[in-house]
């Protein structure tokens with residue numbers, strides 16, 4: 001599965017939108033299926049370092065579009081297992097170093113395919129190995145998580161760890177209290193959160209911090225009105241959302257901003273209709289796929305986050321998405337109910 | 339046949355083709371030749387843990403084709419440190435690479451590894467300034483800069499001067515405002531609060547607001563300052579009134595000023611005025627966030643209209 005961009009472009013002709021501007025569900029399904037058949041293109045191989053996450057993005061989009069079986073289940077499981085290392089971590093593709101981000105994608109894919117048992121049968125002690133790979137990256141003094149052996153920490157990795165461990169039912173392997181304290185120390189004067197203490201507020205990092213606090217059951221630490229005000233200020237007159245003040249709008253922030261607002265119960269502070277129109281304008285109506293903004297190349301990353309954003313704001317015809325996990329709610333509910 | 343297969347330097351290495359995880363069409367093979375060959379040699383050297391000089395040119399080659407490949411960077415750093423190479427040379431090589439691939443996360447991580455090993459920030463301020471000329475809001479560069487400040491305990495004065503230059507170029511650079519907060523307060527967490535610093539920072543932010551009243555960064559900064567020092571928001575009432583006044587509802591120069599005034603009126607107990615300010619925001623100056631402003635009014639004790647969407651949400 002590729003993050004390969006293109007081939008299509010989002011519509012540019014914003015002045016003459018058709019009256020029936022809608023989500024082209026069938027086209028998007030075909031687009032995601034086609035990504036995997038583009039192995040004769042260099043772009044496919046240049047994005048190999050993202051492959052496992054690309055697979056998670058594509059699979060999530062298909063689930064939300066109501067086509068969960070549009071990719072072959074057995075082949076996906078084979079591929080996921082082929083990315084796994086003996087230490088329990090996953091690389092982006094076979095032969096790539098194990099990394100937190102791809103390990104999380106691996107777990108999310110297995111969860112979406114309801115494949116933990118298949119996995120356990122094929123990889124002895126597999127879940128426990130993953131749990132240990134992830135928990136070993138926590139610094140027990142500071143609560144932070146690194147993403148790889150080089151030790152750089154980032155609230156993305158902390159969120160990823162709590163995400164995957166909660167899906168595996170293994171949160172007890174880490175010090176959740178310390179992790180929560182670290183997230184709290186990343187809160188900025190403007191109400192947002194960054195990659196670490198003192199780092200600029202950024203909608204993507206806010207998603208990871210609020211997501212981590214939600215999984216830990218500690219949303220009480222968030223000043224919801226202040227954060228909600230900052231997040232809702234991300235909406236621009238064209239309906240799109242940016243990730244930081246004075247930056248351009250981008251479809252992926254339809255996810256990072258709106259999911260954060262949903263988690264703190266402030267989803268209605270943005271103009272949903274305007275946002276929906278903006279996302280729909282970023283589609284390629286012929287070949288499918290969604291771009292970051294109208295006129296740009298489509299890619300699977302913006303395709304899933306555009307669709308997930310639409311799901312959050314209740315766009316008709318889509319499966320409900322879980323704002324904490326970016327997976328279908330029916331699936332996270334089943335797994336977390338244990 | 340290939341750059342590497344024809345090179346005697348690589349004659350002893352048996353290239354490892356892509357192992358795509360078994361009979362699985364999801365990852366069938368059709369690499370372009372050049373990239374594919376280089377990768378097969380990388381897999382081979384990694385498999386044998388080859389730490390020789392030639393690996394540096396191999397990784398350089400792959401990075402030039404695909405700088406986002408994180409495994410290549412990690413392996414290159416490992417070889418550099420093992421061979422005890424001249425790390426200044428590595429930085430000199432990295433500079434143009436970083437300028438060409440500004441959004442690349444791996445390059446910054448690599449740079450941090452190398453500068454940390456060099457144990458000196460010499461030349462880094464100049465390089466960062468060059469990066470900022472292309473994109474003064476690059477998140478990786480700002481994170482790296484914070485790391486440098488902490489790692490080498492760089493003094494406040496030179497940092498504040500650099501920030502000032504960036505804000506002169508673009509007063510709306512939120513990254514620069516954030517770094518200012520980090521330098522003034524973030525790195526001195528736990529120090530006692532100095533009133534002269536409050537005065538200096540208030541003055542600085544207010545001067546910036548005069549330049550661009552609708553710029554949210556300095557307004558956030560001012561709110562943050564007053565909260566930090568436990569001062570009431572009414573401290574800046576005369577200042578805010580310069581940009582918005584209920585007496586002149588058609589002549590508002592900053593929605594942020596109106597927002598501040600709403601809070602000030604609420605604090606003073608003149609809720610009707612606060613409600614007026616919030617109505618202006620909802621109806622005229624920031625209608626896209628009408629629901630937010632209505633919620634603020636609701637907190638004041640004004641019930642929203644019965645069909646208002648606020649009633650559809652119960653989880654306040």
Ligand SMILES: [Zn+2]
Pocket residue numbers: 250251252253292302
């Ligand atoms: Zn984006």
